[in-house]
Amino acid sequence: MTPTPARGLIALLRLPYWLMTGGLSLLTAFAITKNPLSLSVQTILLIFFSMAFITSAGFAINDYFDRESDAVIKPKRPIPSGALTLKQVVAISGLLFALGLVMAFFINWLSFIIIAADSLLLLIYSTLVKRKSGFVANVLVGILTGTAFMYGQATISNPPTVNLISLSLYPIAFGTIGGNVLRDILSLDGDAKIGYPTLPQKIGITNSAKTAAVFFTLTGLLAPLPYFLGNFGVYYLPLILLWSVLLIYSSIRLVTSASTVANVRKYERIVTMSMILLPLALIIQALSPMIGGLV
Numbered sequence: 264m265t266p267t268p269a270r271g272l273i274a275l276l277r278l279p280y281w282l283m284t285g286g287l288s289l290l291t292a293f294a295i296t297k298n299p300l301s302l303s304v305q306t307i308l309l310i311f312f313s314m315a316f317i318t319s320a321g322f323a324i325n326d327y328f329d330r331e332s333d334a335v336i337k338p339k340r341p342i343p344s345g346a347l348t349l350k351q352v353v354a355i356s357g358l359l360f361a362l363g364l365v366m367a368f369f370i371n372w373l374s375f376i377i378i379a380a381d382s383l384l385l386l387i388y389s390t391l392v393k394r395k396s397g398f399v400a401n402v403l404v405g406i407l408t409g410t411a412f413m414y415g416q417a418t419i420s421n422p423p424t425v426n427l428i429s430l431s432l433y434p435i436a437f438g439t440i441g442g443n444v445l446r447d448i449l450s451l452d453g454d455a456k457i458g459y460p461t462l463p464q465k466i467g468i469t470n471s472a473k474t475a476a477v478f479f480t481l482t483g484l485l486a487p488l489p490y491f492l493g494n495f496g497v498y499y500l501p502l503i504l505l506w507s508v509l510l511i512y513s514s515i516r517l518v519t520s521a522s523t524v525a526n527v528r529k530y531e532r533i534v535t536m537s538m539i540l541l542p543l544a545l546i547i548q549a550l551s552p553m554i555g556g557l558v
Contacts, residue, residue, distance in 0.1 A: 266339075271346025274339075275326060275355060276319040282542075284411050285315030290542050291415025293549035294495065295428055302419065306370070310418045313366035314411060317378055320359035321385035321407075327352050328389045336453035373423035377414045381407055397454070397461030401443040405478075409436030428494045434485035435541065438510065438534070441478030444471055445531040449524065469522040476514035479534060483510035486541075498555070499548040506540040509533060 289311045293299040302310075326333065326342055327349060334343040341347040347355075360382055367378035384407055393400045409432075416429035447454065447461040448468050454461050463471040486503050489495040513530040520526050547554065 266341075266344040266346035268346060268351070271341035271344070272355070275323050275341045275347060275352065277322045278319075280318050280322070281311075281315035283408070284318040285311040285313075286542065287408075287411040287545075288314045288415040288418070290545040290549070291412050291429060291432065292419045294499075294545040295416055296419055297549060297552050299549055306418070309366050309370050310415070313363045313370070313374070313378060314414060315363075316359045316366070317363035317381055317385070320356045320363060320382070321389070323352050323356035323359065324386065325389040325393075327356065328393075332457040332459070335457055336450075370418050371423040373417040373420075373425070374414060377410055377417055381410055393459070395460065397447055397459055397464070398444070401440050401447070401462070404443055405436045405440035408439040409433040412436075427492060428489070431489045431492050431494055434488065435482055437478045437485070438482035438538075441475035441482070442531065442534060444475040444478070445527055445534070448472065448527045449531065451524075468524075468527070472517045472522050472527055476517040479510045479514040479517075483507035483514070486510075495548050496551045496555075498551040499544050502540045502544040502547065506537055506544070509537040509540075 289307060292302065292310055296302065326340055329340075330342045330349070333340040338344060342349065342352060363378055364375065364382065367374045384403060388400060388403050388407075392403055412429040412432040412435070413425045417423050417425055444462055448463045448471055451461070451463050451468070455464060462474060466474075484507070486507050487500060490497065490500050490503070513533050517527070517530050
């Protein structure tokens with residue numbers, strides 16, 4: 264397929280990740296309010312797109328700094344394929360950062376601060392951290408993922424606040440760290456070609472798989488925390504407990520089975536596919552008053 268600016272832009276934006284960031288923030292807001300209809304259409308759009316635009320801005324600036332390595336291992340990316348120029352990618356990234364920040368500003372001051380902090384961390388990730396330590400980069404991505412929960416609460420609270428309601432959801436982001444460690448195992452050969460200092464490069468596949476298992480176990484154990492702290496109701500629990508079981512099972516298998524690329528790929532897929540249970544649990548929590556009325 265011939266690279267064109269339109270196709271390059273779509274690839275640059277990484278649209279599926281909008282659901283992980285903007286979608287997760289919005290579902291958190293819905294789950295906390297337990298009444299999605301109480302939010303105006305304007306607020307819903309601002310919450311979703313402010314976080315989504317910042318996410319795409321981060322991917323775009325990361326592509327700019329990864330242009331040489333992408334030319335070796337990901338030649339179809341927008342820059343090495345010739346779909347977009349360096350100036351275009353920088354301009355798109357800058358525009359998206361600005362749009363995300365402006366939209367967050369129109370929500371409230373705390374939302375703006377969270378988005379501004381995310382923007383700074385994304386820049387640090389792309390310009391410095393990713394090249395110095397792959398594992399620190401994995402942790403930083405987990406930290407950024409967790410801010411989606413905080414952002415979801417900050418956008419709908421009056422006065423703006425972040426407390427145990429969203430902070431009890433934050434440990435779910437540990438699973439992102441484990442997932443990135445497994446993906447580093449799967450991209451071991453490509454990362455070795457360009458010299459990325461990922462965890463598998465330093466401690467090997469077996470120890471990296473065990474490290475990922477630790478983060479999945481923590482996520483599985485702590486994911487039900489919002490219920491046990493009384494922040495969420497019982498309807499949140501069934502799907503989250505199922506997710507916890509799948510995460511802990513995958514963790515056990517990562518430790519006890521042979522550390523082959525095939526096994527790592529198998530359990531990485533289980534973890535990735537099981538992630539759908541998190542947004543479903545948040546949706547059920549958001550609709551819990553309606554469900555309770557029907558039961």
